Amino acid sequence: MIRDFGIVWSERSLLLSGLANTTILSVLSAAAALVLGMALTPALMARNRAVVFAARGFVDGMRCVPFLLFAYIVYYGLPSLGLRFDNWTSGLVALIVYNTAYMAEILRGAWQAQPREPIEAGVAFGFSELRLFRRIILPPLLLMAGPVIGNQVIQIIKDSAFLTIIALPELTHAASSIQSRRYVPFAAFITAVALYWGLCLIVEAGVSSIGRLAEARR
Amino acid sequence: MSGADIVAILQGAVVTVTLSLVGILIGLPLGLGLALVRWADTPVFARVVALYVSILRATPLVTLLLLLFFALPNIGVPIGPISAAVLALVMNTSAFNCEVWRAALNAFPKDQYEAAQAVGMRAGQRFRRIVLPQIARASLPGLVNEMSLLIKVTPVLAVVGVVDITRAAVRIGAETYEPLPPFLVAVALYMPIVFALVSLQRWIERRQAAAEAAA
Numbered sequence: 001m002i003r004d005f006g007i008v009w010s011e012r013s014l015l016l017s018g019l020a021n022t023t024i025l026s027v028l029s030a031a032a033a034l035v036l037g038m039a040l041t042p043a044l045m046a047r048n049r050a051v052v053f054a055a056r057g058f059v060d061g062m063r064c065v066p067f068l069l070f071a072y073i074v075y076y077g078l079p080s081l082g083l084r085f086d087n088w089t090s091g092l093v094a095l096i097v098y099n100t101a102y103m104a105e106i107l108r109g110a111w112q113a114q115p116r117e118p119i120e121a122g123v124a125f126g127f128s129e130l131r132l133f134r135r136i137i138l139p140p141l142l143l144m145a146g147p148v149i150g151n152q153v154i155q156i157i158k159d160s161a162f163l164t165i166i167a168l169p170e171l172t173h174a175a176s177s178i179q180s181r182r183y184v185p186f187a188a189f190i191t192a193v194a195l196y197w198g199l200c201l202i203v204e205a206g207v208s209s210i211g212r213l214a215e216a217r218r
Numbered sequence: 219m220s221g222a223d224i225v226a227i228l229q230g231a232v233v234t235v236t237l238s239l240v241g242i243l244i245g246l247p248l249g250l251g252l253a254l255v256r257w258a259d260t261p262v263f264a265r266v267v268a269l270y271v272s273i274l275r276a277t278p279l280v281t282l283l284l285l286l287f288f289a290l291p292n293i294g295v296p297i298g299p300i301s302a303a304v305l306a307l308v309m310n311t312s313a314f315n316c317e318v319w320r321a322a323l324n325a326f327p328k329d330q331y332e333a334a335q336a337v338g339m340r341a342g343q344r345f346r347r348i349v350l351p352q353i354a355r356a357s358l359p360g361l362v363n364e365m366s367l368l369i370k371v372t373p374v375l376a377v378v379g380v381v382d383i384t385r386a387a388v389r390i391g392a393e394t395y396e397p398l399p400p401f402l403v404a405v406a407l408y409m410p411i412v413f414a415l416v417s418l419q420r421w422i423e424r425r426q427a428a429a430e431a432a433a
Contacts, residue, residue: 064412065405068373069384073405076388076397154276161278162374172281185288193277193285200276 004187011178011188018174019195025170026157026199029095033156034149036096037103038138044108055104062101068162070098075166091163095156102152110145111137143214150207154200161196171195219399223390227400230386231407237300237382238369241307245368246361248308249315256316257323267316274313279371282306287378303375311368318360322353359423366415369408383407 008015043055062070074097075090085093114137122136142149164173175192179185252271256264274282287302297305326349334344376385387404391397 060413060416061409063416064409066370066373066384066408066412068371069387069401069404069408072384072388073398073401076391077401078398080396080398158276158278161280164280165377172278172284175281176284179284179288183292185285185292189281189285189289192281193273196278196281197273197276201272 001187004184005191007182007184008178008187008191011182014174014178015171015191015195018169018171018192019199021169022157022160022171022196023199025092025095025160025163025168026153029092029099029160030153030156032096033099033103036100037107040100040104041107041111042133044104045111059101059105062098063105065098067094067098067159068165070094071162071166087163087166087168090166091160091168094163095159098159099152099156102155103149106145106148106152107141110141110148113144114140143210143217146210146214147207150203150210153203157196157199157203219390219394219396219403223394223400224403226390227383227386227403227407230381230383233380234369234372234382234384234407235411237303237307237375237380238365238372240304241311241368242365244304244308245311245315248312250319252312252316253319253323256320271313271316274309275317277310279306279310279374280377282310283374283378299375299379302378303380307368307372307375310371311364314364314367315361318357318364319353321360322356323349325356326353355426359419359426362415362419362422366412366419369412369415 040055040059043051044059046052046055071091071094074085074094075087078084078090118136118140119132122132127136160170161172163170164176167173171192175188179188182188252267255267258264283302283306286297286306287299290297290302330348330352331344334348339347372382373384376382376388379385383404387400388397390400394400
């Protein structure tokens, strides 16, 4: 058993590059999905029926499709419509588009739970729509939604593992490749599990520090 | 894509639904058991369960599945794709269910429990008659939410060779060189299943909110 972990250690550069790819994918797609989600949230709360209908359809549709199937469609399905991406772009696009729906829904829930008064005060103070959103609505929204967004980031990290099926060299793909070449399945995958666990613990620590910040601001 | 292909995807749907149901049926009580171990603060076991839940919640199902499928035979436990799939689903969902049950247990009013003790109910009776009905109601939306998440991760099972909706669709796409139609059929199968569960969860939440408002 110790010998097996020694073999995994000798392949550490492969595992570390997998870990780096998983981290880059997760950070990029979490940030992009959060920003796009922010842009989509007002559409979910709009007065115009058609806008709400379209936004709701996208969000609910995404929430009913398994991510892995969605990734397959982006990578294998879209080329028949003339849209061809490499596996990196496909994986990243799939993660971003899919999670934008979840982020928008999270922010909408937090928005509806916000008190009306600061927003009305902002309107009375003459803030333009964009500045009102940026300076009055968004900051408490992000602090309140922090823990749920953190959970979604953990979900993104785990979803990124699915991208091993389109041969994206992330952490699970690296562990698979070590196990198939050196035949040390237990050591290779347990190491990957430990690394995923570490990533999620870091996210959880980040979330609890946001929680403390929100508490201090109240 | 021919009619036979659609039948093949439908057969995959039977596999997807069956495996999900088995995962749910084992994962629900197992999650409750784990939550009870933590709730009762059993010396060493509570710590072990906390660690199990923390690790399992952070582990992608693909990684867990590959670990079970390749590592168990390596240490002398023969395991097929279906058993590995069920085991991975159960391990994954029980960790999430444990957290849902535990939240309900932690919110359970202590005075009721003490009242049950005062009227002389035994531990088993207290749990069955007083605690379980109430925590089951409180946990229901969370548990249904977890069921919809479980269905959404089942396509991963195709990785070790389980012929579910996704694997059937991939195979047909590879044979016909037209992957889009079978994928869309697959989406059309997953969507109503997940949507039904999401609607069920919203309906339960609304009904409970209405019952609370009436009370």
